[in-house]
Amino acid sequence: MKGRASKLFIGFPWLEDLLKIHRKEEPLYVTTQTVPPEGGSSNVPSVYAFVLMVQSVAGPQVRYCRISLGYTTYLYSKPFDSEHDAKVEAAQEAERIVRGELERQGLTVVTAYVNEPKNIHRINGHARFLDYDTKAKTFVYRTPEDQARVPVEGEKAA
Secondary structure, eight states: OTTTOEEEEOOBBBHHHHHHHHOOOEEEEEEEEEEOOTTTOOOEEEEEEEEEEEEEETTTTEEEEEEEEEEEEEHHHHOOTTTHHHHHHHHHHHHHHHHHHHTTOOOOEEOOOOOOOOOOOOOEEEEETTETTTTTTTTEEOOOOOOOOOOOTTTTTO
C-alpha cells in the first residue's frame, strides 16, 4: 500500500524480556481475547484459544508477548465445553495477575483489543511470575523466590 508505513511485529517468548526494553513512559496495551486457532477454523465444533496479549509500540515496531491461557470448544458459536466458565475465570485471573505485576513495576497499563495482521506467525510466550495451579484450575502469581526455585520449561533450575 502506497504511503503507509509497515509495522514490524516482534514477538517475545518471555514477557520479562519485552519489559527489559520497554520505555516506562510508553503505555502497555493488555487484553484477554478468545481467538480462533492458527489458520482459522471451519470445523464444527471449533476450538478457540484464550490468549493474553501485552503490546508496546515503539516507532515502526509493535513488540508483543502473547500468552496462551488455554482452549475451549464452541459448537455453532456457543460454548460446548463443560469447564468453559471456569476457563474464562482462570483467563481473567491471569490478566489480573499480569496487570498487577505491570502496575507494581510502575508501568501504565491500557485495555485495548489487539488486532494482529492475518499473515503474522504468532509466537506464544510466557511470564515467569505467572503459573497454572492444576488443583485449583486457575492461574497464580509466582513470587521471585518461587521463580528461582522452580524451573521453567526450557530453562535450568537455579
